Amino acid sequence: MSKDALKIVTIGGGSSYTPEIIEGFIEKKIAGLLPIKEIHLVDIEAGKEKLTIVGGLAKRMVEKAGADIKIYLTLDRREALKDADYVTTQFRVGLLPARIRDEKIPLKYDLIGQETNGAGGAMKALRTIPVILDICKDMEELCPDAWLINFTNPSGIITETVLRHSTIKVVGLCNIPIGIVNKIAKLYDTQAANVSVEFSGLNHFVFAKNIYVHGKEVTKEVIEKVKDGSEISAKNIPNFSFPADILDAVGMIPAGYLKYYYNREKMLADCKRAAQEEGTRGEVVTQTEKELFELYKNEELAVKPKQLEERGGAHYSEAAVNLIDSIYNGDGKIHYVNVRNNGTIHSLPNDAAIECNCVVTHRGALPLTVGALETSVRGQISLMKAYEELIIHAGVTGEYLAVLKALTINPLVNDSDKAVAVLKDMLWANQKYLPQFADWFEQNRE
Amino acid sequence: MSKDALKIVTIGGGSSYTPEIIEGFIEKKIAGLLPIKEIHLVDIEAGKEKLTIVGGLAKRMVEKAGADIKIYLTLDRREALKDADYVTTQFRVGLLPARIRDEKIPLKYDLIGQETNGAGGAMKALRTIPVILDICKDMEELCPDAWLINFTNPSGIITETVLRHSTIKVVGLCNIPIGIVNKIAKLYDTQAANVSVEFSGLNHFVFAKNIYVHGKEVTKEVIEKVKDGSEISAKNIPNFSFPADILDAVGMIPAGYLKYYYNREKMLADCKRAAQEEGTRGEVVTQTEKELFELYKNEELAVKPKQLEERGGAHYSEAAVNLIDSIYNGDGKIHYVNVRNNGTIHSLPNDAAIECNCVVTHRGALPLTVGALETSVRGQISLMKAYEELIIHAGVTGEYLAVLKALTINPLVNDSDKAVAVLKDMLWANQKYLPQFADWFEQNRE
């Protein structure tokens, strides 16, 4: 860990987010915090064009900043992983068209269609699990001591998959908690550094409590502001207010995704409306991405363009770069990340991934003890974790009945007849990304 | 416990079920298993007429059987409880009209209306909790060593309420497990004594596994029979089949009430249909009861009439009487009852009530260790227990926000806007049975 020439690998390097993470690495290098020598941007054949474009921008950024970092663009993942120190992942199996299917198919069954929640989220996990385990297998062979910094969604499920099925050290990231902290800071017209929040729960099912601003407890005050319409949610979530009574009752700020659960009917209606009007989020993003890559092509551009912040995943890369800084320097800072529960939250299994405040040292992210959750949240999160476990199991084994159980108990499906219908439809639509289900496809061929 | 002149008190003694429990006590007395001296049938003013009718039948039954038992009819609960040995409860706060409201109001909001599940079940619990705690307070004073054999629904919630808020020894009963055992016996054309089943879960949310008939493991075979339409459910639950895939996936036989969860949409449709056609279950039962009481009035009748078995609650009294026999004689038999978890099911709190196989001795019902539940069931049951805990809390404190959270996470509501709407409607409809909510009514008066 005292290595002074770090090799970083970014899988899914052709992503539109790449300029953000490159910007972050440049800053750390210049500040003397991370002695980065090489960054390898890895992508697959289908992403080659984007990789070339965004990789070109990355190189111009490094050069303009005068940072002594070498950028490599490659389709050869194994070559890149050899002796890596940190591996970040930001890939999307099936690209945006797969996301759009995840959003649209459930609507046919009167179910919420969303990238990381409900039937769509399950399908995204099933597509991603074989790929992440493949990456881990390579890492076990080529860079067994490297850290895997995962921000591929569904981040919690992917992190738990790695924790359970690989020896690679992993931390799972999400931009939701850091986004909440930033928005609270904005409400109080101050810096995020002056805001202290305790997060606990699961990825995309996390709650913020014990909020302090400048050392003053303001949890109830923030709840009142949120009731009055102050927005705490991420970009991609419709701007409804949480029901005031629910906020009072749980006494915490739920992550924006919780609207899909608390306001299920309203959100379903909005999913349908959006699909008819502006398009699903995936369709909107497809357009945004197109525009971003047009910008990136510009040979004059050598900094991260402002427009990237509109993209929705803001702070992900910031969180990743800061996390690597904390691990490398063992600075003991608190990050909000996905790690092995290990007793932190009483009501969850020890080997489940949870999202919570962690102190980051050379040894990685050590969670701060949480203990008992608020009763209703305990119930919800226990259910969601059972759902996640079943999805992970199915993602690894291709067990149809496990996915069926997972969807049946998921509150966004909540009916076994619907679960059967949506599941079959989505499995066939994703066939080419689901090698683990080969037997099922074989047996269910008409 | 070596007392040889037992005093038994039945609260809600005017119930149409009373002849069954009287029959059971007579048999035990005659068999020399329970030296019952007195049975006190207690009811409230509103139930006086029914008490007189069914109490008359009870006296004729005892006389005809030649059993040396004295039957007392009374409206003075405290008088009856003095020095009691066993207290059984079978009352319904608000009588059948309240049940019919529980069934009908949720339908207005497109929600399942049912006596012990969803919004209706919550309301029944809120009405019952103040009464059961009142009875316990009397018992703590007048018969602190007596056993409370509860079969007032929702039996699990009521049992947990007593476990948490009283020092009285309690066992909670349900006729669902014994009904499943009997139906399996029938499928195999044998006696229940030749059937061995392990139950685990919560009251009305229980699963049967490891089924043996004549010493042969037949779980999968029973699952196949259930898929083919063999009915395992209780009388009051529509005869849909469980989805075959779900049965295979969980590998257990779910209690019939689980249909409300697995087949939520189909069951909702049927609730609506029934309300339009034959009437809700409460309306049907109102008619059945009327007919039963007509029979009971017949001075010639001195045995339990066959028609009572059609009533739906069959085996409840049988279970109660056998349980008292096992406690009194410490016979070590296995009963399927509601008791303190105490680690039996890993994923539930120690002080939660669960329903499972118990060995019954002089010390009461000792659960057989269960351990880990099947993953999806673990998720569902953790959620349901959180719901139950919130309802118990609200039943004791009158905390509106706790009920709101409970309904919001309950899979049969699953939306906070709907939860708010149905809850307010039902609270006002039940105002006179909800003394603990006095402040809320005061503050929300128009």
Add this chain to the structure above:
Amino acid sequence: MSKDALKIVTIGGGSSYTPEIIEGFIEKKIAGLLPIKEIHLVDIEAGKEKLTIVGGLAKRMVEKAGADIKIYLTLDRREALKDADYVTTQFRVGLLPARIRDEKIPLKYDLIGQETNGAGGAMKALRTIPVILDICKDMEELCPDAWLINFTNPSGIITETVLRHSTIKVVGLCNIPIGIVNKIAKLYDTQAANVSVEFSGLNHFVFAKNIYVHGKEVTKEVIEKVKDGSEISAKNIPNFSFPADILDAVGMIPAGYLKYYYNREKMLADCKRAAQEEGTRGEVVTQTEKELFELYKNEELAVKPKQLEERGGAHYSEAAVNLIDSIYNGDGKIHYVNVRNNGTIHSLPNDAAIECNCVVTHRGALPLTVGALETSVRGQISLMKAYEELIIHAGVTGEYLAVLKALTINPLVNDSDKAVAVLKDMLWANQKYLPQFADWFEQNRE
């Protein structure tokens, strides 16, 4: 399990206990409870003579009883195990000379020398673990569905070893609990069937509570009798009284072996005295065995001789035979056996072996939930279980440091200097029975 021609294998069949187990099997066969067709008595070359003698008696017993059971004597364990239904184990690695060493070497270091406790017990476990795992490996291949009924000591450690390192179904037996029940029955001049006791703890570290005789709670009364000198302990434990204050304080009857812990100094003194005077228990037993085998040789003898009851291990075989009866017939009777904890005792790991009341069905022994132990017992048992885990780990891996830690924390050693000294001495003395320590012997050769 509905097999009607059972094959039983007894490993260590040349033991002096064999006539007891044969007697038990004959009774079950004649009563129509166990359709035993064959009993295979297996031993090793060194035990051939004893096997021939006791096997001859076994054959005469079967014949005299007119039981249609075929007895086989063999040194070929694999041959015997093929398609077995129940396998019982009662072997002693290193025979009585090894036991005598276990008793004597610790005395050199001013430590209690005992067969199943302290340094001696640890050494016995280390000798036995490789052998039991070898047997299990054979069983996994030759009779994977057979039940292993282990009564080889230290029974708890051996049972946990099998639970952790094999797929064979195992139940661990001990005669201590049944001995306590019998002695309580004797105190009250009644049959054991009228006595009800709840046991919980670890093998040879078990406590009896909630004692009922004829349905009356008599725990305190029994404690008083024990204070007054009524003996509850087994034959091989010196007849000191437990300290009265300790009995009052824990409120339970400790197994006799607890004297080694509560009265450590007095027991150490007695160990030393005995070694000087009548000889250690192993030396005494050597003589008893010699006499027993003389009796067994008598061709006229065709029943279990009375003298066997003096041997010390009374009831072991009775317990084993009754256990097989309960498993085969699924009779739901309660046995006091060693099984996987699975949450039964809160403070112990799920996969630890514990000793407690279990309901026995076709599926084996299902423990009755215990919950929290009395505080001091919780502390002692947590320590002892850590000791046991370390011994199991060392028994499997040959890890010297694990045994050292185990002995250092064991209350009968309780000092690391002494632990080092006694351990090295005992390892060398047992070298030929400790194949797993080959590396250590190699590295520590002078």
Add this chain to the structure above:
Amino acid sequence: MSKDALKIVTIGGGSSYTPEIIEGFIEKKIAGLLPIKEIHLVDIEAGKEKLTIVGGLAKRMVEKAGADIKIYLTLDRREALKDADYVTTQFRVGLLPARIRDEKIPLKYDLIGQETNGAGGAMKALRTIPVILDICKDMEELCPDAWLINFTNPSGIITETVLRHSTIKVVGLCNIPIGIVNKIAKLYDTQAANVSVEFSGLNHFVFAKNIYVHGKEVTKEVIEKVKDGSEISAKNIPNFSFPADILDAVGMIPAGYLKYYYNREKMLADCKRAAQEEGTRGEVVTQTEKELFELYKNEELAVKPKQLEERGGAHYSEAAVNLIDSIYNGDGKIHYVNVRNNGTIHSLPNDAAIECNCVVTHRGALPLTVGALETSVRGQISLMKAYEELIIHAGVTGEYLAVLKALTINPLVNDSDKAVAVLKDMLWANQKYLPQFADWFEQNRE
């Protein structure tokens, strides 16, 4: 918490340690970290003279430093506590003579006599518990929101007593972990800030693992240095080396007090030797204190004298002052303190006090999840916690049998006959400090 005029109360203000804590407060005040306005040094009548002397020095120190802090000396605890913000405790019930008795009486029974361990430690706890609960009762009334910073020994037991029996927010301190960090820093010739260590366990039964110096993992290296005689222990513990094998086997650095457990026999011998030669530690300290107070009397002295560092309790006050700084400023620094377990260490009850790394915020000390302990340590610590729970119970209730059980299972006693003997002797010797045992004294009067 944004209060800008802090009132601090130090109970046991006449202690020889007071100059250290005063020095710390002065530094924090001058650095602008703690806006301390008043420090109230409280003592009892018997400590009046010392209070006057050390209080005089404190006043001179404040004046010389030019710190705007007012020092009050008082025997009126309630007056001082009124509206306090932070209360520190550093008292010794019975003063040094009681300590000397704790050290000497056990020696009569061939048992280790030590201030915080074994029979002596138990007695110190029993004397202190009534006093600390009295202080808490006053605080609940007079300054319910104040923080109690306890460094009265046995610190873990006292902290758990407050956690269980009071609503006052408490953090328990010990100088052992900070001492270990400092000594490791010295071994590497660096500052403590460059050393990172993870502590877990109980107070005075704590282990250091995952040691990093300048970001490099050096745990094994430190273990080697300790084997070679590098001293890690505190002043008051004889300088024996830990057995090398034990260090390798546990893979951690045990707190120096662990020598009493691992090297019990050697330490007992040294206790006896010391009592004969230089006197017990309490006797030595009596002399040191006398000399310190002579120094303190010197009107010229206006700074903490160097000689105080020889006293043995070094760093305690430093730890206390830094802890208050972190709470007040919510700086998120890591402290090694005693807090409620709450699932941090799996094998201990949720409401037990443990000692571990904590992040300190405005909300107090939040433990970093530990999870499972090394097996032998898990066993030892489970035993020690049972001992502590029994002592706390007895300290509150005066239950003789609870102390007896505690001592019987304590590894430094480990025999019930000795436990009875030493306990009776020590109870009588401490009679005037044990009001909770009034009944026992009454019943056992000769």
